[in-house]
Amino acid sequence: MPDAKTPHERRRARRRWRAFAVLVGVASAELGLALLLGQVKGRAPEVLGTPPRPLEVVLYDPPPPISLEPPAPETGGGAPAAPSRIHTPPPPKQVRPVELPAPPRPAPEPAPVVGVAPSSSPEPGFGQGGAGTGSGSGVGSGSGPGSGATGPRLITSPTLAQIRANHPRQARSRYGRVELSCRIRLDSRLEACRVVSEDPSGVGFGAGGLAVSSYFRFQPATENGRPVEGQPVTVGIDFGIPPRR
16 A cells, blocks of 8 residues: 655654654663662772762754755645636727718819800800900099088097197297188198187297198088088197196
């Protein structure tokens, strides 16, 4: 019948037997030594001289012999481990590209026909104009339909910088006001301007106002839909900041 013990168990059994054999040997040596000492003690102790020294016996478990074989794996109890299961994800679904329908082919554009249309129509068409030579000149004026009249309207007035540039030098720190009476030309400029009032007078504000009048632009008045030339207008110009009252 084959031995069912593992190599590790056999080594442990050998170590036990060796320890038991050493213990038996030491016990036998002690027993023999005790008998020997008893016989010597029964004789005359003076013959032997000094009493014998006691013997010390140390019991120890010798180390196991070194084995060059690799240790056998210890078998453990319990149920065997369940086999591992590897979860693999399903392959990704292949998405088919969406096929877009091809756009319908546009109808071919008709080729342009150059020439005269067979019949007149309000729709524009292709055609080729004629060429000719000729010369002419004419001068005249006209008026459109309508009736009524409108007054003159200010378009552009002089800027503050233009007024300051024409402020009298001898009255730089003084306030002055000038009122002018002018006529409106058809090109929106003023003409025939004259000083109506000047405050203070005699320091040059009138001359400065006449110089500034060239920067005014007026839309002429109209009568029956036609502009009127020479319409009178009165303009006021302030030089500086008016005093508080």
